[in-house]
Amino acid sequence: MARCCRRLTADIAGEFLASVDTFLFDCDGVLWNHQDATPGAVETLDKLRNLNKKVFFVTNNSTKSRADYVKKCLQLGFHAEEDEIICTAFVAAQYLKSILPANSKVYVMGMPGMLQELDKAGIRHIGSGPDVIHGTITEWVQTELDPEVNCVLLGFDENISYLKVMKAASYARRKGAFFVATNEDNELPMDGPIVIPGTGVVVAAVKTAAARDPIVVGKPHHPMFDMIAKSFNVEPDRTVMVGDRLNTDIMWANNCGLHSIMVLTGIATLEEAQHLMTSNSIEHQKQIPEFYLDKIGDLEEFLN
Template identity: 45%
Template sequence: MGLRMQWKTCYKKLPLAAPWALERFVCRAEALHPEDPHPEDPHPEDPHPEDPHAEYLHPEDRTLLLKPLLLRLSPAQQVTQTPGLWKRQAVRSSLLDAGIPEFQNKEWGENQHVTWESTEYQEHMEPSGSKCRRLSGALVKPLLDSVDCVLLDCDGVIWRGGQVIPGAPQVINLLKENGKRVFFVTNNSTKTRRMYADKLAALGFDASEEEVFGTAYCSAMYLKTVCGLEGGKVYLIGSPAMRQELEAVGIRQTGAGPDPIDPTDWTDVDLDPEVKAVLVGFDEHFSYMKLNRALQYLSRQGCLFVGTNRDTRLPLEGGKTVPGPGCLLQAVETAAQRQAQTVGKPNQFMFDCLASQFHVTRDRCLMVGARLDTDIMLGSSCGLKTLLTLTGVSTVADAEAHQRSGRAERQGMVPDYYVESIADLLPALQG
């Protein structure tokens, strides 16, 4: 049985980078005689401009941007679609090839009209080369097969606070069983690598200290390898964990802990002549005296200025937030009128630090994160594949806003894929 396809489209543009994306289309399949052409369509295989059924396609819409939605053509390609006799199997094949589940297992019975309306454009109407696609079904295994190394943020991806994301330990452990290298990349500077490894083990993850790259450790490595401060001394506005990581690589520090206020003369404070750099991270004892002392050090010629990361807000359970280390860093930058070099995400040094030790290949790496401005930006700037999990602070709407902004500096915050949870990878790994 042949089918006449009547196409009607609404040309309201979507908030997508692909300019041809449509909000919805309606497809109606009209049963026809299998052999005879439509009585009012004398040339079904070679439609003529005077075809009486041209009202199904407005003359201005002869070149439709609808066919790429079915055949997954690139945005640059267009297919001219005119009314005529369509064979049932050809239509069905095109729809199934497009991966549109609404049409799968449909019975195209005689005299049956099939109508499909959808606003699920993000999953079913995107070209294969676009970004911000839902990772599900048949897409998961090819992506995992294309990488040897998986980098994961921690908070919001594999746990929230002290609660593990359901299924996350199984995903991580199965990734390793399947021969993938797995690393944990976090901007949290309040824990050492050893502390993180202990927490991972307690929550059921197969992880070692060497697989953890946090800003406490990476800041110490930056000062040692890039700044050449091994054996030197820094003024630290930071946590005990940062102090431990500095000392572990041979860098001494001063400043950890509370700094009592002595308001007699703010400019006449004791400064250690051996200090060659100021390092700023999360510090629960941050004070005006620490801010002032950092300013005095940074006023000296040749004093280096390094920060762990620029996260200004740290999300907590129940939608609560607290100020992040980026707030402290901005205060010091404002006072010193200098900009710090940061080492945490999205700065590439975190990946470089990891890559230099494990010799991973960029195009064989996947970055999995819950924040667009840190995790996804890091992956994009380093040339990694990127996957956003929606168990953290960023949303698909956030990613789409960056995508449609048209600003090049925001496109790095658009992930290649997104999933509701890291557990969405389980079926492909268990299969």
């Protein structure tokens, strides 16, 4: 795809939109900000559906299940079916189901939404909830590990603790252990002076202790799109990803051969995207979007 960060304007939009039949939308920063839909987003999605375009909600957030996201969409006025929700809790559970031997057991760092997806996929798991260290190193080395655990799954976990990192790293070091993470976003997008750490913090802590990198299923990595392509018969070159983050959404589109539209209602700015076009780094080049729009609602007028 041509990566020139060009504004999607009326004169080129018609032909471009006719050439794609699947629309993948990042959620926070694109369709909504916190509890408010972005202007025109609901109407744009309705219109795409009327034109028989496929629509998917694609998010790295690992704290919610697909059922949770359907509820959230309906609350904000979006029509959504569970099959259209591609969240990392779901993708990770499906990915594990596809690679793990029968009767595997997963040590998981994650919130209830992720546990629900694991339960639905029939995957046994331990590790959720608070787990705090006591005693001294002499006792720590006596920590009992579950002999059945053959996999570690890392997602967002507000209960991150020294003991949980110790257990996750110890399981991940086991011979033949599977090691998977939902995503590596370093923070959640919030205004103000408080940095809200993202799943990337959990992943950084455990992979440092384990001295081993996990397979990451979420954007910008392949497994999330592989699942969409396989389950819904989606063609990369007839698919467009709409996102607000260059190093996840747009890089994912470029990694997977999708068209891309950046919107300016979330994390990244137009200046950041334009600055990447001056870089020699391949990592930077992969973050340049094909098109941009001020907001997703601007697409609506092109759909008449």
